[in-house]
Amino acid sequence: MKTKSSIILLLVLSTGVFAQKKSELIAEIDNLKSKISEVEQELAKAKREISSSNAKAETLETENIGLRDANTTLLGNLSNFSELSKQNSENVNRAMAALARKEKQLSGINDMISANDSTAIVSLTRIKQTLGENANVNVAEGGIVISNKLDDLFGSDTSTKLTEAGKAWLVNVAKVIKSNPSFRTQVEGLNITGEFGTTFDQAAAVAKELVGVLQIPSDQINISVKDGNFKEGINIRLQPDYKGFYAKAKESAKAAQ
Template identity: 45%
Template sequence: MKRILPLLVLCIVSSSSVFGQKKSELLTKIEVLKFERDSVKALVADAERNERLSTARAKSLQSQVTELQDANASLLKNLNSFATVSTKNSENVNLAMASLQVKEAQLKGINDAIAKNDSTAIVVLTNAKQALGEDAKIGVSNGAVLISTDLTSLFGSDSETTISTEAEPWIQQIGQILKLNPEMAVTIEGLSMTGDLNLPAQQSAAVGSALQKLEIDPDRITTLGKDGNLKEGIVIKIHPKYDDFYMMVKENMKNGN
């Protein structure tokens, strides 16, 4: 019994020592596990925080991307609108330039016709002065050459309607001027200072008839009586054929359009 008791005590002491050692090891492991747990929690917390930051950054970047996309879309729309407006403006400019060229061509045609008539009037004026002399009553007005004579020189008196023999050479000279300028027309005005237009109309008609006898086309001749505003006599106007001139201008305008 005495020998068993010490052994029993030794066993108990040994067991207590082993148990204490194991407990210490367990406590150490617990501390390690707690540390590892805390470390993992810290890592998880960091990860969650980083995730939140990343999510916020992603949302911010997405918002910026959306804004940039909207801005680009708006810019593209504005560029398209600008391109459309520029195209329309360019088309309008081209149309305006084309219209201006047409108008310039029309104006040139009219100016050329007027210049041609003015040039012809100078030729007629030269022919008239050569035929009738420098002392003849010759003038130019509105592109027409005016040749004037008094009634006595032409009819012998202011009341006659038959051309005198002495005036026939003068009539022949007028006919020669008209033959030299076949593209021109002639208007014969009988001027009255009394208001009676019948007599001057007859006198102008007599001159027209005399010119027809000289083979001047009657379609070129117009005769009329006119109030002379206190003047009387015969005025012969050699001028362009206004109907032809008008038709030429009208045709130029038509072709220009």
């Protein structure tokens, strides 16, 4: 009986110890599960952080690439702007140089025009001395105009034959023409009736007297007729040599280039 009791006690004790060990193991397992859960949570958190960091890194890399591209573009634009600015500066310099040349050309032409005007004014004074202070002499359109009435030249407005007074007047006109060889001479008939035939014959008679009698070169004299606008008579128009003037102006323009 004592032996059975000992065995039973041993079994009871063994069962108690085993139950205690089992309880401890279960507690240990629960503890390990809890730690594993914590580790898994930490691992998940770490993965999320790593994923977030990778996303941020990718974003930063993309932004960095964008910044590099923008910087490259900016540098290219600055280079283009610098080149454009240089070209604009060169264009401005060329424009200023061209303007200076034009101003020089215009200055030369203005000087020649002033010289022609001065020549006309000086010639006017000399012509009045030759023809007399009462002579009808004016400066118009850069030239000198010597005028006379038909009655004084032909005795009437229909005659085409010069009077002695008219011939004497032309003698002094010829002196004026010869003393101004650089001027072209235009014999201009003025008519108020519209019948230009007689007016042309009168202008031709004056030109014939100047060329045939007073020895003015024929290539220096031209004839024209026009409406006198309520005035009739003969104008002897002395004009500067515009052909020569423009030739000089052209040479002046070339020299200024």
